[in-house]
Amino acid sequence: MKQLPKIAFICVHNSCRSQIAEALGKHFAADTFESYSAGTETKSQINQDAVRLMKQLYKIDMEQTQYSKLLSDIPPTDIVVTMGCNVQCPFLPCRHREDWALADPTGMDDTVFIKNISLIQNKILDLRKRILDGIL
Numbered sequence: 001m002k003q004l005p006k007i008a009f010i011c012v013h014n015s016c017r018s019q020i021a022e023a024l025g026k027h028f029a030a031d032t033f034e035s036y037s038a039g040t041e042t043k044s045q046i047n048q049d050a051v052r053l054m055k056q057l058y059k060i061d062m063e064q065t066q067y068s069k070l071l072s073d074i075p076p077t078d079i080v081v082t083m084g085c086n087v088q089c090p091f092l093p094c095r096h097r098e099d100w101a102l103a104d105p106t107g108m109d110d111t112v113f114i115k116n117i118s119l120i121q122n123k124i125l126d127l128r129k130r131i132l133d134g135i136l
Contacts, residue, residue, distance in 0.1 A: 007080075
């Protein structure tokens with residue numbers, strides 16, 4: 001059986017956008033790629049608004065399946081997706097890299113969070129399609 005590509009969703013703190021991307025990657029594309037998230041720093045917990053909304057929207061409890069990880073905590077990856085760090089994004093060796101340029105919704109209201117989650121879902125589905133189509 002062919003090994004699935006490993007995708008790392010990266011941001012500085014690995015507490016919000018990258019965690020959402022990891023969860024949605026596992027939810028929508030586990031048959032196409034392995035999802036990981038990590039950062040150059042960690043937080044003691046995943047963003048609680050993200051946790052609450054992911055439970056509400058998808059019945060996914062990120063606190064049961066994920067935790068804040070450093071780049072060194074994940075396996076070597078084939079594809080790196082940076083979330084839009086607004087600083088120097090962390091570097092990981094890979095065969096393909098792209099930046100999703102997503103604003104951090106931390107501290108914003110639910111409307112902003114839900115829009116961000118929806119954007120991430122669409123990007124996950126697009127990434128899945130590009131892999132299935134042999135583009136990546």
